[in-house]
Amino acid sequence: xxxxxxxxxxxxxxxxxxxxxxxxxxxxxxxxxxxxxxxxxxxxxxxxxxxxxxxxxxxxxxxxxxxxxxxxxxxxxxxxxxxxxxxxxxxxxxxxxxxxxxxxxxxxxxxxxxxxxxxxxxxxxxxxxxxxxxxxxxxxxxxxxxxxxxxxxxxxxxxxxxxxxxxxxxxxxxxxxxxxxxxxxxxxxxxxxxxxxxxxxxxxxxxxxxxxxxxxxxxxxxxxxxxxxxxxxxxxxxxxxxxxxxxxxxxxxxxxxxxxxxxxxxxxxxxxxxxxxxxxxxxxxxxxxxxxxxxxxxxxxxxxxxxxxxxxxxxxxxxxxxxxxxxxxxxxxxxxxxxxx
Amino acid sequence: xxxxxxxxxxxxxxxxxxxxxxxxxxxxxxxxxxxxxxxxxxxxxxxxxxxxxxxxxxxxxxxxxxxxxxxxxxxxxxxxxxxxxxxxxxxxxxxxxxxxxxxxxxxxxxxxxxxxxxxxxxxxxxxxxxxxxxxxxxxxxxxxxxxxxxxxxxxxxxxxxxxxxxxxxxxxxxxxxxxxxxxxxxxxxxxxxxxxxxxxxxxxxxxxxxxxxxxxxxxxxxxxxxxxxxxxxxxxxxxxxxxxxxxxxxxxxxxxxxxxxxxxxxxxxxxxxxxxxxxxxxxxxxxxxxxxxxxxxxxxxxxxxxxxxxxxxxxxxxxxxxxxxxxxxxxxxxxxxxxxx
Numbered sequence: 001x002x003x004x005x006x007x008x009x010x011x012x013x014x015x016x017x018x019x020x021x022x023x024x025x026x027x028x029x030x031x032x033x034x035x036x037x038x039x040x041x042x043x044x045x046x047x048x049x050x051x052x053x054x055x056x057x058x059x060x061x062x063x064x065x066x067x068x069x070x071x072x073x074x075x076x077x078x079x080x081x082x083x084x085x086x087x088x089x090x091x092x093x094x095x096x097x098x099x100x101x102x103x104x105x106x107x108x109x110x111x112x113x114x115x116x117x118x119x120x121x122x123x124x125x126x127x128x129x130x131x132x133x134x135x136x137x138x139x140x141x142x143x144x145x146x147x148x149x150x151x152x153x154x155x156x157x158x159x160x161x162x163x164x165x166x167x168x169x170x171x172x173x174x175x176x177x178x179x180x181x182x183x184x185x186x187x188x189x190x191x192x193x194x195x196x197x198x199x200x201x202x203x204x205x206x207x208x209x210x211x212x213x214x215x216x217x218x219x220x221x222x223x224x225x226x227x228x229x230x231x232x233x234x235x236x237x238x239x240x241x242x243x244x245x246x247x248x249x250x251x252x253x254x255x256x257x258x259x260x261x262x263x264x265x266x267x268x269x270x271x272x273x274x275x276x277x278x279x280x281x282x283x284x285x286x287x288x289x290x291x292x293x294x295x296x297x298x299x300x301x302x303x304x305x306x307x308x309x310x311x312x313x314x315x316x317x318x319x320x321x322x323x324x325x326x327x328x329x330x331x332x333x334x335x336x337x338x339x340x341x
Numbered sequence: 342x343x344x345x346x347x348x349x350x351x352x353x354x355x356x357x358x359x360x361x362x363x364x365x366x367x368x369x370x371x372x373x374x375x376x377x378x379x380x381x382x383x384x385x386x387x388x389x390x391x392x393x394x395x396x397x398x399x400x401x402x403x404x405x406x407x408x409x410x411x412x413x414x415x416x417x418x419x420x421x422x423x424x425x426x427x428x429x430x431x432x433x434x435x436x437x438x439x440x441x442x443x444x445x446x447x448x449x450x451x452x453x454x455x456x457x458x459x460x461x462x463x464x465x466x467x468x469x470x471x472x473x474x475x476x477x478x479x480x481x482x483x484x485x486x487x488x489x490x491x492x493x494x495x496x497x498x499x500x501x502x503x504x505x506x507x508x509x510x511x512x513x514x515x516x517x518x519x520x521x522x523x524x525x526x527x528x529x530x531x532x533x534x535x536x537x538x539x540x541x542x543x544x545x546x547x548x549x550x551x552x553x554x555x556x557x558x559x560x561x562x563x564x565x566x567x568x569x570x571x572x573x574x575x576x577x578x579x580x581x582x583x584x585x586x587x588x589x590x591x592x593x594x595x596x597x598x599x600x601x602x603x604x605x606x607x608x609x610x611x612x613x614x615x616x617x618x619x620x621x622x623x624x625x626x627x628x629x630x631x632x633x634x635x636x637x638x639x640x641x642x643x644x645x646x647x648x649x650x651x652x653x654x655x656x657x658x659x660x661x662x663x664x665x666x667x668x669x670x671x672x673x674x675x676x677x678x679x680x681x682x
Contacts, residue, residue, distance in 0.1 A: 152495070154493070154495060155653070157621070157622050157656055160620065160622035161622040161623075161625035161626070161656075161658075163622075164620075164622060164623055164625070164626040164630060164634075165625055165626045165627070165630075204578070204599075205599075206599075207598055207599050207600070207601070207620065208599075208600070208601075209601075237545070237578050239580055239581045240580045240599045240600045257548050258545075258547075258548050258549075258581045259548070259549070259581045260548070260549075260550075279501065279505075279548065280498070281498050281501035281502040281504075281505060282502075282505055284502035284505065284506055285502070285505040285506045286506070289505060289506075293505075312496070315498055315502075317502070
């Protein structure tokens with residue numbers, strides 16, 4: 001059997017058609033997902049392999065996506081560090097971090113203590129999924145943003161201030177998160193993940209100097225140790241960090257919808273695979289518009305390896321048929337053909 | 342009397358020291374502001390000239406800022422269009438816009454009906470302020486974002502989807518908002534505003550093509566008609582829109598903290614004044630760090646005209662003494678001196 005399209009593209013092959021998967025492809029826009037969610041809350045779904053495997057496989061059955069993404073949350077490793085949190089529905093930290101004492105008290109668990117249910121889920125997915133399985137984790141900076149801010153925020157002002165006020169405590173916190181994230185992702189690869197994605201959702205709130213100081217070194221260390229599998233990195237609203245992101249030890253850079261792929265590719269090292277970047281709100285438009293927007297992204301993605309994805313997670317209001325149309329359009333698009341006119 | 346430092350810089354003079362004012366300089370970090378707010382809510386303060394004048398003048402008395410910014414809110418013109426809204430504490434629209442009928446029903450008031458209390462406030466400020474007074478309005482795209490989304494949102498997904506699903510209705514909505522904003526800002530200049538700032542807070546959520554289609558034409562029309570005074574434009578997280586923003590008919594581009602001023606200036610037309618761009622969270626650090634960060638911004642702002650400001654509004658947790666240190670540092674910085682080492 002030849003290697004899967006997704007893995008070929010993720011390793012740098014300029015494939016004839018683009019593989020496609022969508023961030024949050026297992027999600028609330030799917031009635032079969034909602035049927036499960038009616039019986040178990042999100043956090044229970046993440047921590048119960050039976051349920052996590054089932055919802056991970058749902059979009060593959062419906063659409064035949066080219067990759068499966070582990071159903072989980074970036075918060076998953078934190079309880080094993082001693083962090084108490086809830087989903088309401090976004091994550092809320094019971095005791096936000098403000099002091100050196102709190103950072104000292106954070107545990108640094110061994111790999112098998114971090115989130116064993118995730119490894120079970122991955123082993124089963126590896127056996128049951130017809131396509132490669134992507135594992136993932138939150139980047140230390142983004143996890144630290146939640147731990148300090150206490151919950152999601154428009155601009156994470158408290159966290160950003162903490163970096164400037166308490167840089168030493170911030171570095172200690174990031175150090176612990178780096179070790180845990182490294183162990184967590186290695187365990188995922190051991191359990192069957194054939195690629196990993198590091199989600200740095202809030203990195204784009206920082207200027208480049210601050211990102212280079214607090215985010216880049218941690219990300220580099222984590223990614224460096226995972227060279228057995230293709231490594232994907234994503235930050236959102238981070239178009240000013242492209243040079244730094246392009247210098248990470250990664251095969252694939254996933255980009256949001258703000259900048260066309262051709263423009264992103266222009267400034268980066270040759271051979272870097274781009275993943276993205278349809279604006280997920282485009283999936284709410286009529287099907288003809290979805291197809292048109294998809295072709296625009298596909299055209300912009302030519303000139304190097306491209307994995308089709310959204311610029312951010314699928315919105316829950318997305319009509320499932322529009323996702324089918326999207327997959328159809330991506331499959332039909334011949335990346336190496338010249339277009340006339 | 343020679344022309345005020347702020348106006349000289351805003352008209353393109355590469356001044357020897359940078360003028361300084363801060364977005365939201367009249368705000369909750371000041372005890373004298375909180376004393377007024379204890380007696381009147383935010384929306385009442387905006388609509389009562391006695392109170393709006395008083396809080397506008399407070400930071401001038403305390404710090405001797407180089408410009409006064411009208412105390413108001415970008416929502417101010419909307420009630421005159423027939424929009425019902427509340428502050429809770431962010432703006433909430435009672436009947437978010439979803440249909441062509443709702444757009445048709447929006448009134449397009451004459452200039453003197455829009456927000457007469459703002460003009461009263463500006464007339465009094467012009468008489469009482471020792472420094473130039475800046476008027477402002479929200480840009481049509483940003484007002485439309487609130488009108489459609491109904492309230493503030495991390496990513497305004499509903500609004501972005503509306504642009505793609507209902508482009509014609511979106512254009513009709515933007516057309517009405519453009520006419521009203523144009524009238525509103527002209528009235529502000531007639532009433533005494535010596536410069537104006539157009540706030541396009543959410544433009545950065547859109548890709549360049551969508552911004553160029555829905556935001557740029559409206560902004561161009563509004564700004565074009567206001568050439569009597571220096572025109573300032575600001576969007577946040579919009580580093581991918583720099584080329585478009587630099588092509589607006591403006592004297593001053595205000596930029597957020599994500600990209601250093603020297604890098605922003607590099608890509609723009611010569612002579613464009615830059616305003617910004619200290620990360621407001623830096624003002625929460627110890628004074629020595631505030632001063633160091635201010636000098637970094639000042640150094641980066643050399644090589645062309647610069648108005649010192651924050652990259653976003655002052656945070657309410659800001660120690661007032663840190664703002665005094667900031668002003669002191671900006672005043673002491675000789676922009677034309679060569680630094681050694």
